[in-house]
Amino acid sequence: MSERTAWDLLVVGGTVWTLEPGSGPVPNGAVAIRDGRIAAVGPSEELLDLTPSTEVLDASGCLVLPGFVNTHAHLAMTLLRGLADDLPLKTWLEEHIWPAERQFMNRETVRLGTRLAAAELLLNGVTTTADMYFFDDEVGDVLAEAGMRGVVAESVIDFPTPRCETVDEMIEKQRELAARFENHPLITPAIAPHAPYTVCAANLVREADLAEELDVPLHIHLSETRWEVEKLLEEKGKSPVAYLAELGVLSERTVAAHCVHVSPEDIEILAELEVGVSHNPVSNLKLxxxxxxxxxxxxxxxxxxxxxxxxxxxxxxDLLRDAQIAALLHKGVTGDPTVLPARTVLELMTAGGARVLGLDDRIGTLAEGKEADLVCLGANGPAAVPVYDPASHVVYASRSSSVRHVLVRGRTVVRDGALTTIDLDEVRAKVQEIAHRIAG
Ligand SMILES: [Zn+2]
Structure with missing residues (x-):
């Protein structure tokens, strides 16, 4: 056996779909992993013959896909899950969420809430998540401890946060975070000015310059509500997209969350400047x-x-649930059942996410040489069969309970539906303690 075929792990027996352009599902395939990277993809028999002694992870009955990528989240808000529902956004935010954050979010609770989030994400097949919040150095640490990939950003907003009093302080924290995670194997630092209506023009420009200087993604909320668009039109005479474009905030490094209220002209700007959009259908529906x-x-x-x-x-x-809703929602509102077909939705939640976060040279497909972030989906229930079209099966028939194994950078972080890096019972108990205090 040559040195070249000494692999660390072989994921065998599943239907492997690399999602590389032009690829299709390969039954009884295998993925060979070495040093956290995909060393080979091929028929199980062939790869097993090459290295009979390699550790094997059984994925028979599974569909083996690139891990899912979540491009917009505020992870520690798991602690506020269900605290205030069915309210208008302004009331929800100003009377419930912001006061609760001011009172309860600190270094310790952000760590705990993020750990709970990491557990939920990994069990849902999400291997990479973006985050914008406060104490994001802790967010990065917790995700790395969980063996998960993250693009993390301390938020900048023109009023005090649970962590900082001034924008200068917030920017200092962004710089510290960028230094802390420079060249980290799992964590990518980013910059996050909150939104065009909560950060003034001067600070937006400072943030854009900082993202450029540090060469990191810039994550921002954009055109989420009609109210935001009307406010910007009234105050700046421009749509939020046109306003940010003029300030130089939009570029190929921008991750723009929502983009609900965008005109055809806005869409042209987003395309021309190669802005990445994070579509959040469930949040947009709920609010x-x-x-x-x-x-x-x-x-x-x-x-x-x-x-x-x-x-x-x-x-x-649960990104898989949200993908299903995206696939259905756009058919419903356009009256066209051919829009957002399953294959496209699968692309959005894998390679599309990787591209938006600037990680497509490392993850997003199962190409040889990329880092080994993958999910093995294999349900046992009645809806697990038949599978005529794996993309349709994932998007329309799978549930997060179908997630059997999850690997990030070659490490098995979920095995047979159980977390290997997080003690979920312990996390749940601690969250319940805090929730009692938050509920008052
Ligand atoms: Zn958000």
Whole structure:
């Protein structure tokens, strides 16, 4: 046996779909992993013959896919899940969420809420998540401890946060975070000005310059509500998209969450500047923000991906469920059952997400040489069969309970439906203690 075929792990027996352009599902396939990367993809028999002594992970009965990528979240808000529902966004935010954050969010609770989020994400097949919140150095640490990939950003907003009093302080924390995670194997630092209506023009420009200087993604909420668009039109004479474009905030490094209320002109700008969009259908539905024109954005060549948003407005981090809703929602509102077909939705939640986060050279497909982030979906229930079209099966018939194994950078973080890196019982008990205090 040559040195070259010494692999660390072989995922065998599943139907492997790399999702590389032009690829299709390969029954009884295998993925060989070495040093956290995909070393080979091929027929199980062939790869097993090459290295009979390699450790094997049985994926028979599973569909083996790239791990799911969640491009917008506020992870520690798991602690506020279900605290205030069925309210208008402004009331929800100003009377419930912000006061609770001011009172209860600190270094310790952000760690706990993020650990709960990581457990939920991994069990749902999500291997990479973006986050924008406070104490994001802790968010990065917790995700790394859980063996999960993250693109984490301390938020900047023009009023005090649970962590910082001033924008100068917030920017200092962003710089510290960027230094802390520079060249980290799992964690990518990012910059996150909250939104065009909560950060003034001067601070938006500072943030854009900082993202450029540090060469990191810039994550922002954009055109989430009609109210936001009307406010910007009135105050700046421009749509939020046109306003940010003029300030130089929009570029190929931008991750723009929501983009619900965007005009055809806005869509042209997003496409031209190669802005990445995070479509958050469940949060937008729950807060009655509206429905983002995703089919039009895709037709214009905009980079689109999927996000859950925070668990206070969703109320889960189940990206697979949200993908199903995206696939159905756009058919319903356009009256066209051919929009957002399953294959497209699968692309949005894998390679599309990787592209929006600037990680497509490392993850998003199961190409040889990429890092080994993958999910093995294999349900045992009645709805597990038959499978004529794996993309349709994932998007329309699978549930997060179908997630059997999850690997991030070659490490098995979920095995047979159980977390290997997080003690969920312990996390749940601690969350219940805090929830008693939050509920008052
Ligand atoms: Zn958000």
């Amino acid at each position: 009655a923000s509206g429905v983002a024109p995703v089919p039009a954005m895709l037709a214009a060549g905009v980079k689109v991906s999927l996000g859950t948003d925070g668990p206070a407005s969703n109320n889960t981090l």
